Amino acid sequence: MxxxxxxxxxxxxxxxxxxxxxxxxxxxWDGVRMLTYYDGNEVKLINRRLNERTSQYPELTNISAYCSAKSVILDGEIIALDEGRPSFYQVMRRDGIKKQQNIERAVKQIPITYMIFDILYCDGDWVLEKSLEMRQHLLRKIITPSMAVQLVDNxxxxxxxxxxxxxxxxxxxxxxxxxxxxxxxxxxxxxxxxxVFKDLNAAVGGVTFRGKTVNSLILGLYDDDGRFWYIGHAGSGKLSVQDWREVTAVVPALQMQSRPFENLPERWKGAVWLKPALTVKVQYLEWTPHQTLRHPTIQAFVSFPPDSCTFRLARET
Structure with missing residues (x-):
């Protein structure tokens, strides 16, 4: 099937x-949620937004190397480590690669681990109604842990x-x-x-420059009426020098004359306004009384629709 x-x-x-x-x-785990589908013939990896990512993680496609089931749906999270800790930035580098030669290089440069924590289907039967305890017992029977595949501990x-x-x-x-x-x-x-740390996806509505290179992103979220509101600046985090150069390169194509935000951002002088077309994952400490983020840091650019970056969703994550 x-x-x-x-x-x-x-x-x-x-x-x-x-x-x-x-x-x-x-x-x-600070990674990418991923379900593995194996119908007995073909393996597919599909993320929580129903986008296929099979080609990005070739080390997981030989499912017989780590799973004895004849057909299965597994649920887990793909992580990449940086100095011994899960790094969302690193796993997003893997997740966004499209060219085959770059994928082959990334397999060696950015090793990943699939942290499996649930099973939905096994050997022709759905196991959704079984208890989590029973599903975990089933996982321990069919999964052989390795460097690339691990079972999540309780x-x-x-x-x-x-x-x-x-x-x-x-x-x-x-x-x-x-x-x-x-x-x-x-x-x-x-x-x-x-x-411990909160995070959300925010759309980029502007940038500031240091010299000729972007050094800060001006972030916003949409309300239920589709209005776009400023929630803070972020210039620190995990973006590389090359990431900042790439952001700088796309600014001319997205530039707007008037600000996209309903409210006036703090430190807006020198800002370049952008059409909200870029999305970033932001980590932060808390919300201020003025509905801005306290100590936001950029984790990575993400393939998440900018108009889906809403206050409603941010409160739920």
């Missing part, structure tokens, strides 16, 4: 730790794991009820996430 891509089950944001004997916690002490994430400056934890079934396209309290 040929699988139709599905939307994965998502955790909700929480401030409180759920209590009870059925709850476990897992590391929240931890009983959520507070302790969260503190370890703080100490290592990692994103946070996911809390799951072991009795929970898997809800395709669902998002409810049976899976929850608690972050």
């Amino acid at each position: 040929e699988f139709k891509p599905i939307l994965p089950f998502e955790p909700i944001v929480t401030d409180d730790m759920p209590r009870g004997s059925t709850w476990i916690s897992q590391i929240k 931890y009983p002490e959520s507070e302790n794991l969260l503190e370890v994430m703080r100490q290592h400056q990692m994103e946070g934890i996911v809390l799951k009820d072991l009795s929970s079934s898997y809800s395709i396209g669902g998002k409810d309290q049976r899976w929850q996430k608690k972050k």
Whole structure:
């Protein structure tokens, strides 16, 4: 059979730790959510936005090397490490490559690991209604861990794991009820996430320059009425010198005479206004009372529709 891509089950944001004997916690890996589909003949990798990424990760297409199932749908996250920690910037470098020769080079330069945490289908049967505990047991039977493939571990002490994430400056934890079934396209309290660092996708509505090169992005989000609002400047983060050069090169094609924002950004003098066509993942500490981001840093450019960068979605992530 040929699988139709599905939307994965998502955790909700929480401030409180759920209590009870059925709850476990897992590391929240700062990577790319990816479902692996194998119908017995062909392997496909498809992300949470239903975009295929099979060619970008050739080390995962030989599924018999790590999975004994004759047909399967796996759920997990692809990560890339930088100095021993997951780096969203590095994994996005892999995720955005299109040319075959560049992919072959990147396999060696940016190794990835597929962190598998769930299974939806196995050997001709859907296992969605089985408990998470039973699905994890099934994963342990069919998955052979390797350098490129790992099973995500469970931890009983959520507070302790969260503190370890703080100490290592990692994103946070996911809390799951072991009795929970898997809800395709669902998002409810049976899976929850608690972050050390918050993040969101923002559209770029302007830039500032240092000399002839862009050195800061002016960020915005859309409200429910489609109006675009300034939420902060970001110039620090993980972009390389080459990334800033590439941003500088596209400015002339996106430049606007008037600002795209409803509100006037702070430090707007010298700004060059842009049509909101670029999207970045931004990490930040918190929202200010003026609805701007405190200490935003750029993690990477992402292939996310700029007009989908909304306050509503930002509050949910």
